[in-house]
Structures are given as C-alpha cells and as structure tokens.
Amino acid sequence: MRTAEAFRMALEALRVNRLRSALTMLGVIIGVSAVVILVAIGTGAKDAIEDEISGLGSNIILVVPGQLNFQAAPTQSRLDLGDVNYVRRVVGDPSRVTVSVQSGENIRVGRNEAFVTVVGTDENIRNVFERPLKRGRYLTETDIDTRRRVAVLGSEVSEQLFGDLDPVGRQAMIAGVRFRVVGVYEKVGATFGVARDRETHIPVTTAQRLLGVERVNGIAIGASGPDVIDSLGQRVVDALTARYPDEKFSAVTQTQLLGTIGTVLGMLTGVLAAIAGISLLVGGVGVSNIMLVSVRERTKEIGLRKALGARQRDVLGQFLIEAVLLTTIGGTIGIALGVGGSLLIETLSPVPASITLWSILLAFGVSAVVGVFFGVAPARRAGRLDPVVALRAE
Amino acid sequence: MTAFEAAGLTRSYQLEGVTVDALRGVDLTIGDGEFAAILGPSGSGKSTLMHLLGCLDRPTSGVLKVGGVDVSTLDDTRLAELRNQMIGFVFQSFHLLARTSALDNVALPLVYRGVAKTERRARARRALEAVGLAHRLDHRPSQMSGGEQQRVAIARALVGDPQVVLADEPTGNLDTRNGEEVMGLLERLNTDQGVAIVLVTHEPEVANRARRQIHVRDGLIERDVA
Known part of the structure; x- marks a missing residue:
C-alpha cells in the first residue's frame, strides 16, 4: 500500500x-x-x-569595594578620588572611567520639594552609561575641577520641581545649598528597582564637600569592546588589591548580570x-x-x-x-x-x-x-x- | 492446476482450556474452474474449512496448497499477499465499509496491491458494471438494498482477477429473488470467466446449484458428490 x-x-x-x-x-x-x-x-x-540591563549602556564594568553593589553605603568604601585617577591610569583611557558618590537628599524649588538620590559624578558618566540629554548640557570637567554647584536633573525630578517649565538656568536648593540647573536627562526608566529618573547629578567634588566625605561609592568603567570586559575588570581589581592588600574589591560586569x-x-x-x-x-x-x-x-x-x-x-x-x-x-x-x-x-x-x-x-x-x-x-x-x-x- | 489441495488437514482450538477439534483430517482437492459447495450443519467445521482455504487461518496439522503453494511456507505477510492475489471473498453479511462509496469499496483490494488510483477506479468501475451496478458507483452501502450490497461485494471479490471466489453463505441474508440473482452472478462468473467458486452453505437448494457437493460433518468430509 x-x-x-x-x-x-x-x-x-x-x-x-x-x-x-x-x-x-x-x-x-x-x-x-x-x-x-x-x-x-x-x-x-x-x-x-x-x-x-543593556539599556544601562554597553560593556560596563562596576568596580566596588568589598561587596557587589555600585550603590553601597559610603562608609564601607575605601576608595577616594586618588584611587579613581589610579584606576584611570590602569585602564589607560581616562574618559572611560566614571565615579559615584551618592546620598538621599531633599531638593527644593520654591514651594516644591522632592527627596531624590543625589549622585556625585563626573563628565565621563555619559561615556559609560546610556544617559541621553533632553535639555541643556552634561557636567563638564570644569564643573568638577572648580567644584561648581551645578546639577543635571533626572526627568522625573525635573517634572516634579518645575512642571512644564524649562529648568535649565534656574536654581534649586539641594540639602540647603543653592545649585544651578544646567541640564535635564531623558526618561530612561528603572533598572533593578533603581529609579534612574529620580536621580540628580552634581559634580563629584561638590558632592563630597556637600556630604562631608572623602570617599567614593564605586567606579564604573566602559570597556572598549565585549571581549576585553573580563580581562579589564580583573586588571583593575588586581591593581586595587595591590594598592590595598587588606581590602577586597569586586568587578561586576553586565555579562555576569545577564x-x-x-x-x-x-x-x-x-x-x-x-x-x-x-x-x-x-x-x-x-x-x-x-x-x-x-x-x-x-x-x-x-x-x-x-x-x-x-x-x-x-x-x-x-x-x-x-x-x-x-x-x-x-x-x-x-x-x-x-x-x-x-x-x-x-x-x-x-x-x-x-x-x-x-x-x-x-x-x-x-x-x-x-x-x-x-x-x-x-x-x-x-x-x-x-x-x-x-x-x-x- | 488445482486451486486447493489439502491432505490430512486438522484444526483445533483451545476454548477455556478444552481442546475443540473443528477439523479432524480433511483430504480435499478442488480444481481450477470448479464450482463446489461445502455443506454441513452448524458446528460441522465447514466455516473452519473455508477460513483455512481462504488463508485467513492456518491448519494445526496437515498440508494445504493454494494454487500450488504450500501455505505453511509463507509468513503472515506473504499469506496476506496470497489472499490478495488468488482469492476473492463474499461474506454472508457483505462486510462493506460503511460511509465508503461502492466504487471505493470495490477498489479496496487493489489498494493493498499498490495499484494506482486511476487504474484502481477504472477496474472497480468495470467490476461494478459486470454485476449490473453501473448506476450505483457513488452510492454508499446504506443507500443500497441487501441484494445490491452483495453484488458490490461480488464485484470486490472479482476486481483482483482471483483464481477462486470463496462465498460464505452468500445468500443467507437475502430474500429469494436477490438470492437467486446472486447465485446467477456466481454461476456466470464460473462459466464465463472460469473462476473457481467454493460456496459454503447449509441450504441444500443453494448447494444444488453447484456442480459438486462436499458434505462436512463433525470435522470430516462425509460425502463428496460430483
């Protein structure tokens, strides 16, 4: 058949x-x-x-003291801006390295008030993380070097404090100190429960003075390509361990998270x-x-x-x-x-x-x-x- | 040539642990083109004999040759092929596939022979025409009378050009007129085409239409009248 x-x-x-x-x-x-x-x-x-995760940016390595968290409490950190410069030398390309000091602070404009995450960082954050700008400008090297009291607002912060107004050029009180808004970020959404639109970025030097700290919470590196991520992370961790033999450092990569x-x-x-x-x-x-x-x-x-x-x-x-x-x-x-x-x-x-x-x-x-x-x-x-x-x- | 050649044929069954000897040593030869009737009361072993002749079953002992081939040398597959090539069946209750047209019912044996669809249908059509059912090709069994259904079954037995047609009580479920018609068809088949017909029946008047009567009783051939 x-x-x-x-x-x-x-x-x-x-x-x-x-x-x-x-x-x-x-x-x-x-x-x-x-x-x-x-x-x-x-x-x-x-x-x-x-x-x-990929929305954060590409090829990101987070270097943190001890535990595996970029946003750990400042007291646990041993790293300061000198260490950041040291890491910059290890990496070779300084513009690929950025830094974070953070704290929850009140920010006030007139009668509007908001509790936001104030992040002290530098001009290189845009090279490492995906943070498109909606208005104004990013933080600049001069802002960092001269400890300017300038801020770039997350989209939600801007909306809450200024509504429909363009905040660029206006003033805001952060922890009782007067800052000038120089830019507003695009909406980027939350990553791992971190509301990135509720952040306010100020120069890391200004943040250290404002918060009264010498330390930084973490260092973020943008590797030049996916194939060098692991080796670069290891190189930075090794270099930091050589500098502080009693301390532990970790490098977390996006690939690991993914x-x-x-x-x-x-x-x-x-x-x-x-x-x-x-x-x-x-x-x-x-x-x-x-x-x-x-x-x-x-x-x-x-x-x-x-x-x-x-x-x-x-x-x-x-x-x-x-x-x-x-x-x-x-x-x-x-x-x-x-x-x-x-x-x-x-x-x-x-x-x-x-x-x-x-x-x-x-x-x-x-x-x-x-x-x-x-x-x-x-x-x-x-x-x-x-x-x-x-x-x-x- | 002989259609069937049986020597010392026995067939026993195990029924709830009891051995029943349905056939107890049958010697029988049926030649090509013969028209023979196997007669006997129920339980005589005539159905068992027909199943053996039809290669639907295998003897317990003895030798059976169908068309010269010893069936004990064939496996189940070859036996099925032998049935397909050599034997046409006509059953008392027609055994047509319901919900299938007369044409496709008749063509079924050719399906198992691997004949292509067009040729199959052409041959089935000719077989149905030969039994006078050219006007019933697309009818289903339920749309036909008993007599017509049995004629479809005869057409199905014929379609493969068999050497023998085994008819098991072919008129048993039909009235006199239809029974007469079916018998007439079988006779014509025998005389015109030289196909051997082996008829199993318990009705003497049907058996008398055959040229030879083989009487079976208690698993043995009692009388063989030509």
Whole structure:
C-alpha cells in the first residue's frame, strides 16, 4: 500500500468521527498552546530584563569595594578620588572611567520639594552609561575641577520641581545649598528597582564637600569592546588589591548580570515548558485511549481489510498515521492558538511575550513524537488482529 | 492446476482450556474452474474449512496448497499477499465499509496491491458494471438494498482477477429473488470467466446449484458428490 493512500484512509477515518477526533485533539491542542504561550512569556520576561540591563549602556564594568553593589553605603568604601585617577591610569583611557558618590537628599524649588538620590559624578558618566540629554548640557570637567554647584536633573525630578517649565538656568536648593540647573536627562526608566529618573547629578567634588566625605561609592568603567570586559575588570581589581592588600574589591560586569539572570529565567522558562509538556503528555494518553477504542470498534473493518490482502504493516501503518495525524493536526492548531494567545497577552497585559521558533518546532515535534509513541500500542494491536476472529466480531 | 489441495488437514482450538477439534483430517482437492459447495450443519467445521482455504487461518496439522503453494511456507505477510492475489471473498453479511462509496469499496483490494488510483477506479468501475451496478458507483452501502450490497461485494471479490471466489453463505441474508440473482452472478462468473467458486452453505437448494457437493460433518468430509 502506498503511503499517500494510508494518509487518505487515516484522514477519512478522522473525518468520519469528527467530534471524537476533535475532542481527542483538544488535549494536544491545550498542551501545545500551553507550551508555546508559557515559553513566550518566559522568553519575553528574559528579553525585557536583558533589555533593561543593556539599556544601562554597553560593556560596563562596576568596580566596588568589598561587596557587589555600585550603590553601597559610603562608609564601607575605601576608595577616594586618588584611587579613581589610579584606576584611570590602569585602564589607560581616562574618559572611560566614571565615579559615584551618592546620598538621599531633599531638593527644593520654591514651594516644591522632592527627596531624590543625589549622585556625585563626573563628565565621563555619559561615556559609560546610556544617559541621553533632553535639555541643556552634561557636567563638564570644569564643573568638577572648580567644584561648581551645578546639577543635571533626572526627568522625573525635573517634572516634579518645575512642571512644564524649562529648568535649565534656574536654581534649586539641594540639602540647603543653592545649585544651578544646567541640564535635564531623558526618561530612561528603572533598572533593578533603581529609579534612574529620580536621580540628580552634581559634580563629584561638590558632592563630597556637600556630604562631608572623602570617599567614593564605586567606579564604573566602559570597556572598549565585549571581549576585553573580563580581562579589564580583573586588571583593575588586581591593581586595587595591590594598592590595598587588606581590602577586597569586586568587578561586576553586565555579562555576569545577564548570565546570572539569563540562567535563572532560562530555568524558569524550562520549568514552565516542562509543566506544559506534562499536559501534552496527558493529551497523548488521551490519543492512545481513543485509538484503542477505535481499534476495538473497527475490529470487523480490520478483519475485512486483512481478508482482502492488507498486511500487518498496512493495518499498523493506517492506525499509526491516524494517531500521528491526530496529534500533529492538534499540534498545528495548538501552535496557532499559542501564537495568537501570546500576541493577545502581549497586547492586552503588561506581561511581555516573545514567540520563539524553537518552542514552536519543539511543540510540533513533541506532538508528532507523542502521536507515534502513544499510537504504536493501539496500531500494533490492530495489525496483529487475527482476521478470522476480527471478521466474527460484533 | 488445482486451486486447493489439502491432505490430512486438522484444526483445533483451545476454548477455556478444552481442546475443540473443528477439523479432524480433511483430504480435499478442488480444481481450477470448479464450482463446489461445502455443506454441513452448524458446528460441522465447514466455516473452519473455508477460513483455512481462504488463508485467513492456518491448519494445526496437515498440508494445504493454494494454487500450488504450500501455505505453511509463507509468513503472515506473504499469506496476506496470497489472499490478495488468488482469492476473492463474499461474506454472508457483505462486510462493506460503511460511509465508503461502492466504487471505493470495490477498489479496496487493489489498494493493498499498490495499484494506482486511476487504474484502481477504472477496474472497480468495470467490476461494478459486470454485476449490473453501473448506476450505483457513488452510492454508499446504506443507500443500497441487501441484494445490491452483495453484488458490490461480488464485484470486490472479482476486481483482483482471483483464481477462486470463496462465498460464505452468500445468500443467507437475502430474500429469494436477490438470492437467486446472486447465485446467477456466481454461476456466470464460473462459466464465463472460469473462476473457481467454493460456496459454503447449509441450504441444500443453494448447494444444488453447484456442480459438486462436499458434505462436512463433525470435522470430516462425509460425502463428496460430483
């Protein structure tokens, strides 16, 4: 018997039992669409967080004393501006190194008041982090060198204090000291819960005087390319450790963050897919069940086919193809529903969903394999039926 | 040439631990182009004999040659191919596929022979025309009378140009007129095309249409009247 003929027969059998075929497929449809949707959500979440991290800038290395946090409390830091210059020499390109001293402070304009993160930094922050400017200018080297009392506001700070007014050139009181606003940043959103739009940047030298500290919280380096990140980070940590043998320093790279988060979210996606896979498996059991019923019901037909010359493999093939068609047609419908569902979730809810080709191929492949796996037992039973017994069956 | 050649054929079954000897040593030769009836009361072993002749079942012991081939040398696959090539079946309850047109029912044996669809349909059409059902090609079994259904079944038995047609109580479910028509068809088939017909029946008047009557009783051939 030709394969095309076997497919035609199987399709015919499915068509004849339309309702039953549809209900049997339902298990597979639900399983496959669940796999596609859950993987899409998992991947979407991963993409969103990775975007957030990459949104900081590219090839960033954070050098912090002791613990792995760029925004640690100043008291724990051993690093001062001399160390920053030392790091600049180690890195070779001073413009790729920037610094942070920070503190929560009140900022007041007229009657408007806000509590913001005041970050003392330098002119190089724009070379390391992605901080586009909306109005005015960035901090300059002169601002740092001459300890000017100038500030660049985060978009939210600007809105809260000045509303629709252009704040550039206006004055603001930070911790009771008069500052002149020289620029406003574009909205950049939050990264890891750090509201970067609620920051106010002032020259690091001014910040140290304002806060009464000599230290800096951390140093950030923008590496020239992704391939030098790890070696550069290690070089800086080694240099600092050589300078302060009793201290510990750490370099955190975006790649490390992405790697860690990617692993966690990848695992999460895997777990979701596995759960959905179980429902696909249950769908497969349903297929097996229905195929067994079908074989029993059509015993006479099988007997007749055998009498007319159907070989064991012809009958086996017919029922196996029927099972595989059930699961692959179900799988195709499930993929369509899964893709549709993912797009719907993406549109109607804040949950990001990103459809991946591999989940679609996997879901389809698994449903075909499920069809073969769960179709074999009923099909073998059909193929092995004794024609005399089968013909007599009622 | 002989269609069937059986020597010392036995067939026993295990029924709930009890051995039942359905056939207890049958010697039988049916030549090409013969028209023979196998007669006997129910439980005589005539159906078992027909299943063995039809290669639907294998003997417990003894030798059976179909078209000169010893069936004990064939595996299940070859046996299925032998059935497909040599034997046409006509059953008491027609055994047509419901929800399938007369044409496709008739073409079914050719599917298992690997005949292409166009040729299959052309041959099925000719077979249906030969049994006088040219106007029923696209009808389903449920849309046809019992007599017509049995004629479809005969067309299906013929379509593969078999050497033998085995008919198991072919008139059992039909009224006299339709039974008569079916018998007439089988006779024509035998005389015009030289196909051997082996008829299993318990009705003497049907058996008398055959040129040879083989009486089976208690698993043995009791009388063989030519």
